[in-house]
């Protein structure tokens with residue numbers, strides 16, 4: 247572990263520490279009818295998803311020192327009886343099932359971690375429970391492999407997510423306890439703890455928050471992240487800073503664009519991936535610039551789009567188009583998480599192989615496209631320059647996200663701009 251446990255000042259600095267989660271039985275704990283309740287568009291096959299996810303962890307293990315697994319972090323902290331009791335009480339209270347505290351306390355740390363991911367069935371021992379349509383008292387967490395969303399490491403501290411949908415609230419509680427108690431992560435405090443929110447109108451998820459530089463954030467105002475939450479972040483994150491600029495992108499509140507990182511990710515100091523219709527095209531999303539100082543918003547200006555707003559801060563960007571130049575391919579590949587790249591060093595990225603037109607566009611932009619398996623099997627090595635690692639992900643993407651969504655960077659090197 248490096249000295250500061252949490253240090254994340256960009257989207258692109260060389261990755262040192264990252265949190266991921268290998269999906270478990272929770273991924274199949276749904277029927278076609280209940281899939282939408284847990285924010286899935288369809289049911290997925292765990293075996294296929296696991297093979298794909300192994301490529302993500304294989305590549306990350308080659309490029310980062312510490313690839314931390316969410317469930318392992320959880321079982322580490324659950325060894326402490328007080329931490330275990332507090333967390334079980336919080337989870338049971340959240341779901342209104344305090345009667346399960348003793349049952350859950352009887353699990354050992356590792357089994358309890360598994361249980362918390364896969365959900366706890368409702369005991370059908372009263373008429374009310376017997377006739378209840380729910381199968382679970384504590385719902386499963388099929389979205390937990392999208393580790394990006396329920397915690398955000400911003401600069402030197404995490405923000406604990408204030409999740410827009412009830413089915414993701416448990417993830418935030420688990421991650422809060424990890425960041426409070428795990429020896430490799432604890433001690434730097436929180437900017438904000440979304441599990442303590444006072445209003446349901448204050449929601450923020452990590453897919454909407456991009457840390458561009460130490461003085462600049464880009465945040466999606468979306469189905470998942472509210473204007474009130476962005477105001478709160480402006481106050482909290484600018485405390486102790488003479489200048490923090492926040493550019494807000496107003497996203498359409500539709501399934502294809504739940505988070506900003508589904509249409510915009512940063513690939514290098516001067517290059518971004520984007521879904522052109524909403525970022526550079528005629529129907530581009532409106533952007534707002536919030537200038538902040540020491541916990542106060544100085545002023546807010548409106549811009550016709552994100553590129554124009556970012557130019558204010560000296561960012562003259564090259565825009566690589568998700569789906570290339572064809573509007574048809576752009577729409578298809580954005581839906582299958584084609585814009586959602588994870589950058590593990592400046593100009594070195596990982597994304598899904600099935601988005602062929604996007605990979606072609608990256609090739610044209612100077613990225614060497616490398617198959618994840620070739621890298622893992624040592625048939626190829628990473629070039630020193632720009633590289634796009636392509637992994638299988640057609641099953642994972644049906645869960646609604648891509649490589650940025652599946653990674654929570656905790657520590658990166660600083661960037662030479």
Ligand SMILES: NC(=O)NCCC[C@H](N)C(=O)O
Nearest residue numbers: 285392453505645646647651
């Ligand atoms: N950052 C992201 O875009 N994460 C993907 C989340 C997908 C998940 N099924 C959800 O709807 O929350």
